[in-house]
Amino acid sequence: MSVQQADPLEDVLALVGTTSRLSVRLVAGGEWALSFGPPPAVKFVAVRRGRCLLTVDGVPDPIELAEGDCFLLTQPRAFTLASGRGVRPGPAGPIFAAATDGVARVGTGEDLISIGGRFDFGERAQELLLDALPPVIHVPGRSAEAATVRWALEQIDAELRDRPLAATLVTEHLALVMLIHLLRVHLAGPGAASGWMAGLTDPVVAPALRAMHARPAHAWTVAQLAEVAAVSRSTLAARFKKAVGQSPLDYLTGWRIELAAERLGRGDQTVAMIAREVGYGSESALSNAFKRVTGASPREYRRRTSPGGGGSPATWPRGRLGG
Known part of the structure; x- marks a missing residue:
């Protein structure tokens, strides 16, 4: 039986009204650690330079993030980003509130540069999409499957750096491209999802x-x-x-x-x-x-x-x- 076939992931993303918003960059150096409260939406962070350590409430082991790595936090859980283990974290809120020219700084130097943001969804996203995913999705930048994610991040970087006309709109659309590719990479792994996914x-x-x-x-x-x-x-x-x-x-x-x-x-x-x-x-x-x-x-x-x-x-x- 030959029938037209659709894309369920595309259908669900359209139904729940996916939108994106970029935050300021984080530039950090030396020994540093920042604690973040549970985000109200799906949080993403991409490491553009350097390395850091991600710790998420309820996730047993810290996740080492290298240059090019991304992560999605699909549930409202508190998390910490740090230069390494054993550094006492300070609250991230004041650091980001004091950002200038789109850059939040902590510590001394520029050992780490990251960009982040959030994805907002409609009312039904929790059951239709997010409940089928683990609390954290980590996509290593060095993997061949992440090539399109790397491309999207490079384009976002260029838009944020040069600020051409309509840069905000372009970066928001690029972030959605990145989200879809992050989900594709994740779904390609064994036992990556539950339910319809x-x-x-x-x-x-x-x-x-x-x-x-x-x-x-x-x-x-x-x-x-x-x-x-x-x-x-x-x-x-x-x-x-x-x-x-x-x-x-x-x-x-x-x-x-x-x-x-x-x-x-x-x-x-x-x-x-x-x-x-x-x-x-x-x-x-x-x-x-x-x-x-x-x-x-x-x-x-x-x-x-x-x-x-x-x-x-x-x-x-x-x-x-x-x-």
């Missing part, structure tokens, strides 16, 4: 995932998805359950509800129109599935999550895409 690296599960994302409104059967994956029904069902944590059709239901919830939040379509777009033959069929997964009817969900409606999508129960 684990399915992206399974040669049997991935074609079925891509097919469902390409045509979420199609009345998929396990037999059709197995044909797309070129395996038997039983093989697909077992592999999908092992990798993603739920059956193919349960995953499809969850993704349809995510799409419906996003459209309900926009408020520019009727419930009947949304039902047709996401694969339900009637408004009542969508309402039944939506209430079963979220605990609310589509109309109630729209009312409670609209501006001034007294609720937020993040506060409502929702089915998960595996895991």
